[in-house]
Amino acid sequence: MKYAICQALKKFFASVTAAIVSLTGGGFGGDKTAEPVRPDANTVTAYSKADADYTLGIDVEDEIHDISDLLFGVFFEDINFAADGGLYAEMVVNRSFEFTELAAGDAFHGWSTINGAAAEVKINDTANALNENNTNYLVLNNNSDTPAGIANVGFLDGMSIEENAKYNFSVYAKGLDGYGGKLYVNLCSGGEIVGSGIINSLTAEWQKYSLTLNCTKTDFENATLQVLADKGSVALDMVSLFPEDTFKGRENGMRKDLGEMLEDLEPKFLRFPGGCVIEGYDYETAYNWKDSIATGKNGLPLEFNGGYGDIAARKQGTNLWTNIAATDDPFPCFMTYGLGFYEYFQLAEDIGAIGVPVINCGIYCQMRGRGPVDMESAEFKQYVQDMHDLVEFCRGDENTTWGKVRVSLGHPEPFELKYICIGNEQEGEIYFERYQVFLDSFNKAKAENPELYNGIELIYSAGASDGTHGENYIKSYEYAKKQLGSSDIAADFAGATDQHYYNQPEWFLKNADYYDEKNYKRNVNEMTDTPYGGGLQVFLGEYAAKSNTLKAALAEAAYMTGLERNGDIVRMAAYAPLFGNLTATHWSPDLIWFNNHQVTGSISYYMQKLFSVNAGTTLLSSDLEGAKVEQSPLGGRVGIGTWYTSAEFDNVKVVSNETGRTLGSDKFSLPLNFWWNWENIYDSNDFEIQNGKLVQTNTWMPYTETGMVAYYGCDEWTNYTYTVDATKLDGEEGFIIPFAVKDAQNCYFWNIGGWGNTVSCIQQIENGAKTKLLGTVRDCTIETGKTYEIKVVVSGTTVKCYLDGELYVDWDLASEAQAEAYQVVSTDESGDVIIKLVNVTGTSKVFAVDVTNADIKSTATVHQVTGDSLANDNILGAKEDCIMEEFTVNGLSDEFNYTVPAYSVTCIRLERN
Template sequence: MSMRLSRKKILALCMSGALVLASIPGMYVKSVAAKKNNSPVIRLNTTSIKLVKGKKKTLKVTVKNVKKLKKVTFTSKNKKVASVTAKGVIKAVKAGSTKIEVKVSYIPKSSNKVTKKTVRCTVKVTNPEDTTDVAPDLTVQATAAPVPTVYGDAGKVSGYNSEQSNYLLNINASDKVHDISDILYGIFIEDINFAADGGLYAEMVQNRSFEFTNLASDNEKHAWSDVGTVTAKVVKDDKTGCLNANNPNYIVIENKSDSDAGIANEGFLDGMSIKENTGYDFSVYAKGMDGYTGPLNVKLMNGSDVVGSGTIENVTTEWKKYELKLTSSVTSNKNVKLQVTIPKGKIAVDMVSLFPQDTYKGRKNGLRKDLAEKLEELHPGFLRFPGGCVVEGATIETRYNWKDSIGADSSGQPFEFNGTYGDVAARKQGQNIWTDERATNDKYPSFMTYGLGFYEYFQLAEDIDAVGVPVINCGKCCMGQSDGNGPSLDSAEFKQYIQDALDLVEFCRGDKTTKWGKIRIAMGHEKPFKLKYIGIGNEQWGDDFFKHYEAFVDAFNDAKKTNPALYGDIELMFTAGVDDGDSGKDVYMEAYNEAATWLKAHPDKTINDFAGAIDHHYYNEPSWFLTHTDYYDEKNYSRTTDNMTTSTYGGGMNVFLGEYAAQSNTWKAALSEAAYMTGLERNGDIVKMAAYAPLFGNLTALHWSPDLIWFNNNTVTSSVNYYVQKIFAKNAGTTLLKSDMSGATVASKPFAGKVGVGTWNTAAKFDNAKVVSNDNGKILGKDTFTKAENFSKYWEKATDGNWSVKNGKLVQSSDVTNTVAYGNQGSVAYFGNNTWKNYTYTVEATKTSGQEGFMIPFAVGDKNENYFWNIGGWNNTVSCLQKVSGGSKSGQIAGTIMSCQISEGEKYKIKIVVKDRNVKCYLDDMLYVDYTIPETEGSESYQVVSTDKTGDVIIKLVNVTGADKTFAIDVTGLGEISDEADVDVVAGQSETDDNILGKEEAVTLKSDKVTGIKDKFNYTVPKYSVTVLRIKHK
């Protein structure tokens, strides 16, 4: 309970049931009816009073259980400090302290004798607060950055000299610490940012089967336009005349003119792209109507020019698939359309398709070659698919259904069409969770054709030599974007979810005698697909999810007993929710507590019977990754189930880091990811898989950023983060070698900087901002907002917000924050000097409207480097500290999180006390935060050393500083060493480097060789770089 509520409760108790029995006129003396046999009680309303000089306050006396009150006298022990009248009115005279004695004469009920009692009250008098504003010193004190010591030339080997090096790195090649997962580095494909339809899936025609809904502009005709004088209408949900039950819509084209007329498709997003002398496979299902048997004309148009054409002759009156090849005579990325027209007549068409013939691996219904090759070049060990949130769906009805992705009927059974299974024309369209359900005219709606379905995903995994890691729905929709609803555990509907999971294993592994194995074979893949892990749910949590998950566990454990050949080595993956073990600790640790509870209830089982891995997801600022490279070290993540609920970040279960990123596509973020990956590889015994997310980004219509690979209709660019993933995966080790590095640790800096006020989707007013030095009591800056011009003089409006000074208050009147532009800061204004340290900052704040509370910055360097106290964040539920570093905002800082709700119209007194590396935050004198920055804040450089089947000693070095750094490297236990070593380097010129779509990449991976390698040598790595040295045995 807050102190505010406690005071109200106490006051209510004191005032209840009062009854005046006797009093002396003109004096506040209250007698209260007391219970029988109570002794006389003389009580003051307070024993301590604080007064400002010149102010008055009445001291009140309550008398209980007396026969008669005779006299009350008030006396001040120091009248120079405070005087008191005969009626108890205290007047503050000057600063100081005194006591007021109150003597009460009364006759008790037990006798007729006058009795006297004295009670006392302490009075403290202070001088009135100086209302004079104090302008902060705005002088910028430039401090010269220390000049780094550079000992060698970047990329060069020199003789061993520990004194001419920045760091010492000792490696024992004969000390093999543990095995590292052989599929540690992989990729995760989710259909977000049009990664599938409109991206990796090479289909060029959008809305090819006319199944889009009213969420899209032009509804079922989205992306289509009329050509010539024509009537072209979509027939919806035609159960009898449609192509098949899963594809109930089609379009009827009627041309009554004497010229060709029909429809044209504009493609996805930024349109179709074609290349000169390149072939394209066109296909369509069509049937003539009202006796039409004439031709179907197909054209590639570039503006008004025909750049490719073909004709289908003699269309029949029954649905039939027609195919032809189109060849483009030009290269164009703009104003390209596909036209389908007829002369006079009437025709129905469906499944209008156009694929480049040059797909990845030349596969039909294939993938865009340039994008798929980018995936292959990452050397991934695994491919997680298809999500992500798309697995869950905004509703349970719109979840991703793996059976729909290969063609299933309404009861979930294999759907036969045209004598076969798996035809894309027989796959029911899905609605993507990333489409805007509030829209009714969306220019870029997101639906799922399922053309890139589970079969194609497994095929892609095989093609890039990766293991497919599917994720399926657990029987609940999305908990982050929706309500998490789903069928009840005892329902037949939920049991089907479990059966679907079991059937997936059969689809991947079954032979021709099995129902679902037969479908895979019919689709063209006789050999089984590789399968070991299946994710059950995505970013789910809580008791209801745990029950759902454990129903899958029970079913698979039973299946392993009855059919060990098919299910025996399948491992399910649990989920730890939506965040890391710091800012999401409560939800995160619930998962480990549940696993421990399950193990206790099943003493005959192991943790692998519960989960082969637990799925971790987190997106944090670069500084988090730099300071958490030890996240999975055994000291933080237990290797045994005994400590799985007490270790800092859990333990006992293998980890699948299914999604992570450092919130930016800058080189600073990528370097922090590289540093973190040294920790992943070092802990590759427990971390089995890790994938950056999301994989693809498209600027035309973006759901999420940053992304690993950026593309448009004709170009693909690798982000700087991509090359970090590539260099690690290319040089993945399989065994960790013992290594120790010294000299790289960085000491933390104390809190220092400006202060401020701010909000997030909330309007508020502020008053009496003051910063006082804790060292000498000097006021460093103060603003009472009595002068409107002070705001423009001394405050920096750093982001948005409607700021003004009115009626002696600083008012921020907008309750809407531009969270796209200012998502890291909110609506804020800063005050003071960025050299301030060891200070106490006080300010009064009143919420006037909106969703949350206040964001109070402190230790502000600028809007990209600061801390802030979030009071009433997360929809007015949480108080916590957050940090903005390098323009990226952290989540809730561990150890600072408390429940908090800010009331509208109530004035709050905020106090923030910073001293060195510690900060304390008070709300109405109640301590909410007591946080100390750790002594170290990461390192200048990071390393991990491993080996693989080649026997090479693989040294990974990450330098996050702006200076070249020299490592003095001592290798023992390898025997005779080759003079030559392979070197891979990814380096940038600054932390802000970014590879821009369509431009020459600023950061890439470069390979070379160096000579002069011995068992001891110095090697200098470039500034801002990731370097891999492969030392070879002779």
């Protein structure tokens, strides 16, 4: 009977909750809801607080602080074939026959023979190869009287050719055994030749030959490149095909459409080339920037064709994102280094950004690779030297070892270099001590050669998580503080700390104040006072809300208002990853999606664009009232559980705080009653009643993010005190004590002895995403064999947690920052008042805007991204659901009401008279 009553109450309260949400439109409630009568979206009406949902006050004369001039940029990692097969415009896959057994077809991957030709790849033939870095080449034999040869299908979904377009073909070739014939080069659509050229004769030595092919047909599905020879034998290498119309018209250039997508973002920096590719599994798979500009086996620039840096002299690398266990991968991921450090810096210039390079810090991937390099080894010392050589490559003249490579490639002027990232997502003591070696070496070199090093700062890794999740995050600040000692100048240790985190949309909404000074302290001496850290400038090198939907993009935009508001301490920020394709995807979501002939910006792309093209230089004082979400009281079932630990539990009891009545209890003297629920574990047999106690019997890896957990009680329980006795039997950690459980994907739990039996904290599961609540963290260790009395008091929006009578947690849900709307107001050199408004609700909202100390013109420019469903998603090849639109509105003054659409981000640029 109790169970039936509980389920009936559950259905009743669920219907009431749904009705309330539909009326309030608060938060991410679903698709658009029925609205009260409001002006049409993007309508300007007379100023009236009474007719508005929120009031926004702005004081133009109250300038809070400068905003970083590098705030919004892009991060390029060679993932998802973002380089070869993506941005890099080379159309021929495996152009130099250097692919390995990882690839289907091995060194002949991507190629086929035609007209009866015989083709053999010569492997590591150093005596006859093109150069010491490119030791494979193809020998083509034709024993017939008609031309025969090889054909290439291109990357991923194949080559793409267009009618009336021109394509630049090149090849290194030589005739063998007195060959006196020609080479025939064809662009084909199926079996039809749609572009052709002839190389009339070959020498007996390697030589580069070039042609321009004029295409007469468009084909996105069946295009191939053919290279055929007359009777006899020829050797071929570096078979290449580029569209003539590359981004900015550069030789060895980028795909024009993808380059223009980057340029349209107006990014202020380009971080490259990774990411995990920098780390690698080991030396052979780590991105080597010197390989990307052609370095010989002696470690010095390799001269080839009378110069340095030639793409034909660049040693191929194996990309970490390929499947290193494969022997027949149809889409193997190698690095030709055709898009190398020279091209990255050049690309940064072409899109109006500065280059921010990342180099290996002497640690291979800590999650799946070899790990740290011995600091006394030549290998580690070379990584340190690579940092210095990079400075010389960017700033040195033609008389320097590495500067001459840049000059030889066509860039006599220095590249702009302000930052060097030391490592990617490295963390912990093994990183700290290696970073210090890099820093000491850098400072020594700077003191000896200030002209070369002046204005460059190193960027220090905070690891692979934010302050609400990873313990190594705050340890990075503890180390920085220790090293700074009495210095209060953060740049003495690092120009910025590189932070990476990927979280659910709800996390970004709740943490939009992450870098507010109450959390992220500005004073170096206070950098460890909160779990957020402080003191150091922030480079948010990678972040995303784990989806390409409008819901995720809105959450990111809400968070970006916090980034801009805190632009005094947040130096740079970039969404990640940048490029994705649908044929062979390593990671999603991604900012820009492409195939062989199309490109689509995700909704997040247009959010990034809105913020970047409207970046302010100075933060203005602003205050938004009425947007904070009122939190509902905590309520729901309770539970017991563990993580990599077995334990026994007894004396479960839940008592109403209002009446003192026992809502539920279990001393496990009888079989488990129907109020126990096993929905969150693989097998309920993991729990057994033994000797009058409920025992979690194993120490296995948990099946879910919430651990090995059993739930008890009724969803509608509120305002209660939950007590239970718990004893650890074996394993690595302590106890998990759920409360306010709606279901396995939406609940809270007290983690007692988490993180290797070191920490106590409250964690929240919301829509399956787990977050550590920062204000609840403290040290805690659970002893094996000791019985602990655990008490959790839930009252309204607060929870108090006691362990053996000691208060461990006193936390109020109402302290969370989630709101219905978010805003930031800035100005720039134009003098415009730039208002950014984010509405995450399913109804349109009216802002009453009051601008003081400014004479505002009546017309304003508006940029806006909006959609009709949180599930909106821009799909490659289809009409985009959401883009950034630009329009003008009239009727403005220093006071006005403005109605923004549901699910929208709106930027209003108010011009001043």
